[in-house]
Amino acid sequence: QVQLEESGGGLVQAGGSLRLSCAASGLSFFSYALGWFRQAPGKEREFVGAVTWSGSRTSAESVKGRFTISRDNAKNTVYLQMNSLKAEDTAVYYCAADRGRTAVVSTRESDYDYWGQGTQVTVSS
Secondary structure, three states, rough: EEEEEOOOOOOEOOOOOOEEEEEOOOOHHHHHHEEEEEEOOOOOOOOEEEEEOOOOEEEOOOOOOOOEEEOOOOOOEEEEEOOOOOOOOOEEEEEEEEEEEOOOOOHHHOOOOEEEEOOEEEOOO
């Protein structure tokens, strides 16, 4: 059974930092790209960033220069380091796994096979 478990969310002031973690189990980690999506109240879920086994990564324009996605293949864990947080970053953040994506990540929600339950990030202004 595939499980993706996010952690690290919380309340932070604008300009602050948080690091989200997503621990994966029940899958062959090397054959999946891992991504982060977010959903703000009243909005659709949107792509944040993703990384392949080999380290190829893409981030949304709205977070470039502020957020960094990385993965530790030995720990089956993907991270999202979020710096210079803004009120508009407030959302539920989801970890997702895309099977067979080994070269270039996908930004499309429909390409991801497994999802975590999400973790709330709230940025106060």
